[in-house]
Amino acid sequence: MSTPLIGVSKSILKIKELIKHVANTCLNVLITGETGVGKEVVAQSLYSESARSSKNFVKINCAALPETLLESELYGYEKGAFTGAHKKRPGKFLTADKGVLFLDEIGDMPLALQSKMLHVLQSGEFSPLGSDQEFKTDVWVIAATNHNLEESMAKKTFREDLFYRLNIIKIEIPPLRKRKEDIPPLIEYYFRLYKSEYPDNQGSRPDSDVLAKLCNYPWPGNVRQLQNCIKKQMILNSWEKIFEELPKEHPKIASHLLNENPQNGSSYYTNNDFSNARTRIISEFVDLSTSSDKLFEDISLKKIKKLASDKVEKEVIAFVLEKVGWNRSRASKILKISYKTLLYKMNEFEVHPPVK
Numbered sequence: 252m253s254t255p256l257i258g259v260s261k262s263i264l265k266i267k268e269l270i271k272h273v274a275n276t277c278l279n280v281l282i283t284g285e286t287g288v289g290k291e292v293v294a295q296s297l298y299s300e301s302a303r304s305s306k307n308f309v310k311i312n313c314a315a316l317p318e319t320l321l322e323s324e325l326y327g328y329e330k331g332a333f334t335g336a337h338k339k340r341p342g343k344f345l346t347a348d349k350g351v352l353f354l355d356e357i358g359d360m361p362l363a364l365q366s367k368m369l370h371v372l373q374s375g376e377f378s379p380l381g382s383d384q385e386f387k388t389d390v391w392v393i394a395a396t397n398h399n400l401e402e403s404m405a406k407k408t409f410r411e412d413l414f415y416r417l418n419i420i421k422i423e424i425p426p427l428r429k430r431k432e433d434i435p436p437l438i439e440y441y442f443r444l445y446k447s448e449y450p451d452n453q454g455s456r457p458d459s460d461v462l463a464k465l466c467n468y469p470w471p472g473n474v475r476q477l478q479n480c481i482k483k484q485m486i487l488n489s490w491e492k493i494f495e496e497l498p499k500e501h502p503k504i505a506s507h508l509l510n511e512n513p514q515n516g517s518s519y520y521t522n523n524d525f526s527n528a529r530t531r532i533i534s535e536f537v538d539l540s541t542s543s544d545k546l547f548e549d550i551s552l553k554k555i556k557k558l559a560s561d562k563v564e565k566e567v568i569a570f571v572l573e574k575v576g577w578n579r580s581r582a583s584k585i586l587k588i589s590y591k592t593l594l595y596k597m598n599e600f601e602v603h604p605p606v607k
């Protein structure tokens with residue numbers, strides 16, 4: 252049985268409304284959002300509400316398989332199509348015929364397969380690997396990703412034409428920290444679910460203080476993380492322990508803290524934690540342990556700006572070089588700097604390929 256889409260926030264109510272409207276149109280849908288926000292739950296809801304719910308819901312994770320395997324999983328193959336193809340196998344496109352094909356983590360699909368996918372979506376036809384036979388397919392394609400596909404298109408790692416094919420209807424699920432009203436009903440739903448799943452374990456529900464804390468935590472792992480906490484509470488029955496173990500260091504938490512004004516309203520974090528997040532960033536560039544006089548002497552916005560920008564530049568250059576297997580010419584094109592500038596910066600920042 253699929254999970255119901257729990258939530259009372261404006262954004263979830265809007266999504267529920269959209270699901271009802273879209274379910275029978277079979278227009279391609281692209282679902283976006285951070286990890287654990289419920290992209291698969293939304294895909295399942297679209298399917299359940301549609302007339303295709305009596306047919307198959309077929310999921311394929313485009314990030315989990317290497318290119319050749321992903322291709323054979325999607326389109327199927329004939330016996331002998333490649334080494335190891337001992338017998339003919341239908342692909343997901345065929346299994347999903349008249350139903351739904353859920354392309355999870357579409358942002359990770361290799362470029363070569365993106366072109367083939369575009370062709371199949373345009374023509375509705377495909378051939379299994381090693382076969383001359385053309386199959387006509389009628390699938391409703393729902394895709395999901397936690398990548399920013401606009402950025403991927405700018406970097407040329409995602410095809411623009413495929414993006415527009417998939418993104419006919421866009422469903423953007425906000426992170427849980429931006430829809431805190433959903434936290435109490437989600438807690439209630441998972442408490443009930445786990446009470447019946449683990450009848451011997453009787454963790455107590457949160458009282459109002461605990462609930463306020465749970466609502467103010469930024470949940471970098473979103474609903475999945477909240478769900479796991481409730482499961483843990485059923486077994487440990489100690490909110491204190493659960494709070495102790497909640498991660499406080501996470502890039503999403505840091506940016507949330509910096510954007511939140513801790514003076515306004517209650518926060519899961521104290522002002523101390525907030526200033527910690529800020530001082531952690533500053534302390535990378537200035538020695539905060541010195542006396543105020545010395546500290547103020549050391550602080551120069553111009554100097555810090557240079558140090559911070561050098562640090563980010565170095566990381567970005569190393570990141571791109573690693574991604575392209577240290578192909579400097581490709582990296583310079585991606586970074587939109589000249590080859591010569593890249594070499595100069597690699598030397599300046601001491602970015603070198605790993606020694607084999």
Ligand SMILES: Nc1ncnc2c1ncn2[C@@H]1O[C@H](COP(=O)(O)OP(=O)(O)OP(=O)(O)O)[C@@H](O)[C@H]1O
Binds near residue numbers: 254255286
């Ligand atoms: N609105 C919701 N109501 C009920 N359960 C939810 C909701 N959103 C998420 N969940 C639960 O949280 C977990 C994560 O959801 P899901 O797998 O759909 O997230 P996702 O966005 O696909 O994450 P990922 O990007 O990591 O694949 C699942 O166990 C799901 O049942």
Ligand SMILES: [Mg+2]
Binds near residue numbers: 290291355
């Ligand atoms: Mg998912």
